[in-house]
Amino acid sequence: MSDGGGISSAERGPERGLGLSLRGLGLWTPGYPDALSWSQRHVRGDRSNEAAPSAPSALGADAPRAELLPPMLRRRTSLLTRMAAEVAAQAIASAGFDRAEVTTIYGSVYGEIRTTLDLLAALQDPAAPLSPTKFHNSVHNTAAGYVSIATQNRRGNAALTAGRSTLAMGLIECAGLIAAGQGPTVLVIAEETLPEPLAAGRSYAPLAAAFALAAAGATDVGAVPGDMSSRTCRLVQASRGDPAVPRLPAALLGNPCALALALCELALQPGAACLSLEPHLPAGGWCIELDARDGAKGPEAAA
Amino acid sequence: MLAARMRPVPITALSLCNGMGMTTAEVLAGLRAGRSGLGPCPPEIGLAGAATVGAMPGPLPPLPAEFAAYDTRQARIAALALAELAGPIERAKGRWGARRIAVILGTSTGGIGASELAYAHHQAHGVLPDWYSVETSHALDAVLPVVCGLAGLAGPAYMLSTACSSSAKVFAAAQRLIHLGVCDAALVGGVDSLCQLTLRGFAGLEVLSAAPCRPFSALRAGINIGEGAALCLLEREGEGPARLLAVGESSDAFHMTSPHPEGLGARLAMERALAGAGLSPGDVDHVNAHGTGTRQNDSAEGAAIAALFGPGMRVVATKGYTGHQLGAAGATEVAFTALAIAHGFVPESVGAAPPDPEIAVRVTTQFEALITRAAISNSFAFGGSNVSVLVGAPA
Numbered sequence: 001m002s003d004g005g006g007i008s009s010a011e012r013g014p015e016r017g018l019g020l021s022l023r024g025l026g027l028w029t030p031g032y033p034d035a036l037s038w039s040q041r042h043v044r045g046d047r048s049n050e051a052a053p054s055a056p057s058a059l060g061a062d063a064p065r066a067e068l069l070p071p072m073l074r075r076r077t078s079l080l081t082r083m084a085a086e087v088a089a090q091a092i093a094s095a096g097f098d099r100a101e102v103t104t105i106y107g108s109v110y111g112e113i114r115t116t117l118d119l120l121a122a123l124q125d126p127a128a129p130l131s132p133t134k135f136h137n138s139v140h141n142t143a144a145g146y147v148s149i150a151t152q153n154r155r156g157n158a159a160l161t162a163g164r165s166t167l168a169m170g171l172i173e174c175a176g177l178i179a180a181g182q183g184p185t186v187l188v189i190a191e192e193t194l195p196e197p198l199a200a201g202r203s204y205a206p207l208a209a210a211f212a213l214a215a216a217g218a219t220d221v222g223a224v225p226g227d228m229s230s231r232t233c234r235l236v237q238a239s240r241g242d243p244a245v246p247r248l249p250a251a252l253l254g255n256p257c258a259l260a261l262a263l264c265e266l267a268l269q270p271g272a273a274c275l276s277l278e279p280h281l282p283a284g285g286w287c288i289e290l291d292a293r294d295g296a297k298g299p300e301a302a303a
Numbered sequence: 304m305l306a307a308r309m310r311p312v313p314i315t316a317l318s319l320c321n322g323m324g325m326t327t328a329e330v331l332a333g334l335r336a337g338r339s340g341l342g343p344c345p346p347e348i349g350l351a352g353a354a355t356v357g358a359m360p361g362p363l364p365p366l367p368a369e370f371a372a373y374d375t376r377q378a379r380i381a382a383l384a385l386a387e388l389a390g391p392i393e394r395a396k397g398r399w400g401a402r403r404i405a406v407i408l409g410t411s412t413g414g415i416g417a418s419e420l421a422y423a424h425h426q427a428h429g430v431l432p433d434w435y436s437v438e439t440s441h442a443l444d445a446v447l448p449v450v451c452g453l454a455g456l457a458g459p460a461y462m463l464s465t466a467c468s469s470s471a472k473v474f475a476a477a478q479r480l481i482h483l484g485v486c487d488a489a490l491v492g493g494v495d496s497l498c499q500l501t502l503r504g505f506a507g508l509e510v511l512s513a514a515p516c517r518p519f520s521a522l523r524a525g526i527n528i529g530e531g532a533a534l535c536l537l538e539r540e541g542e543g544p545a546r547l548l549a550v551g552e553s554s555d556a557f558h559m560t561s562p563h564p565e566g567l568g569a570r571l572a573m574e575r576a577l578a579g580a581g582l583s584p585g586d587v588d589h590v591n592a593h594g595t596g597t598r599q600n601d602s603a604e605g606a607a608i609a610a611l612f613g614p615g616m617r618v619v620a621t622k623g624y625t626g627h628q629l630g631a632a633g634a635t636e637v638a639f640t641a642l643a644i645a646h647g648f649v650p651e652s653v654g655a656a657p658p659d660p661e662i663a664v665r666v667t668t669q670f671e672a673l674i675t676r677a678a679i680s681n682s683f684a685f686g687g688s689n690v691s692v693l694v695g696a697p698a
Contacts, residue, residue, distance in 0.1 A: 120419060123500060130504050140464035162462065180478075
């Protein structure tokens, strides 16, 4: 399988932006089990301000399905891993990628913070042994490991963080992989709520989003799905237009990865758009420009 | 799918600090002399007497006042390694511009040691200590503002955290970003700091050795944890001790903590590194093994190396010098490999004698003068994450 041999080159440089093709999406946040339900929230009313429990058990039927993971494992993993597995599966399916051959990059700021807090509490008793399962489930690449095992995927993967620039740097990492011929890739962004006492009063809802990415112009990476035709997009350091200011529900605003939902929102709308990926930086930082939906006049857009 | 062949990237400068020494010169001297940096656990870690570790051998200078909010053991170790590279980084900034130099670092612990202190303080007093914030003390990326700020670098900056392969992955990411054209140079590396969580976590997995670790030895009894930092400056063009040729990455897709018994994922990573550089197994002169010192890990890796390179391949394991530095191990061992190439030697695998007869590779049990054309440095991790970094002699 070829993905078109890369999206840019050292000789050309990134002046015109790093081109990518967005092929599919995944999304989960309490009250919104997928991208479609999220895109309809302005019509159906916002549910995300409702109390958002953080443990999968407390979410009950609203917990992420995470059907990618074996049932026994699903019950034992954190909300973070379940969210990540759920949105990865959605993005892979909507893009028509082969789940055993996709390269997946996971972005999260605090990672498996709730499992880490359990371990911090256990350390207070000098005689208590640490749970080996909790220990290996506290690493930043926990979801990466479980998903690779569940999908029998032997490609490399990675887990990264760049604080509030995590989405921007995750997209750059994916652009690098695609340029190196290691695409198609899926970028998974997932962030749990921060537990007390570490949160020190910070409170926000958990969220996860995934972006299925391939080389711009590539044609043979998978079938174009019914719910979202491919979008050509570019990572640029200085936008030509005014970046969009996403309208996010208040419960999500404090989440350091909230921009991932804003990008989903723009990708679900057919028109051209631009989003600032690093609005916290004084100089503005990286932006993503989305062209109008490739099939905007086609049957998918009407559906 | 065929991966693109990317150009080799010169390693133009490197810096190390760990249990062997506070400076690159001290670490190199220890490596040449077969002098281990392992010793008793320092009292502030809380496991004094119970473990052998590779702890930083001297006091860590505090960060400058403007970085006070970030001042953790983790950040201090990173700043110590960074200070040595001030000259090369200034030169690179003059050549490429600060915005064209990426910073990609690996860690597994981040500032978890700070969170241990803060949590205990909260238990005792009902509030977090004044100096603690989860964003600047705990977060894996809290070291980025310190490194970027001290070095004056403004390119793309992120942390990779894939447990014990974290700071080997950074070499792959940097080579790709230079190929992509988003930067002309990258400061890459890794940093990890000793804390209770990792020591007691590995104790819980029953793989911690109370005595100095002995990777690949018949007398091995498990791993030791270490701390430290390693940084490498990679530039699109330039002169330096060695070159990054290619990186191979794979997943075992087998188990969260146990390697595939025949080292399938390890072999895949090494094969992908060779393919990425257009080299064959006969072009490689030695392998710096992941070599943690557990029977399971050593045997899977030994099998993979023997299957790919044949039983005569020279293998060095360096965790008997530093302990397992987890998120800093990958970059440390790439730097060891670069130093071995630059100085024409292969270090003794300290503690490996007598070698385990069931492992069919040639483990170096003494210092050897050797001209190395190319060498592979392996790093494997929880989640079945495997990385093989192929390092070559200067062009």
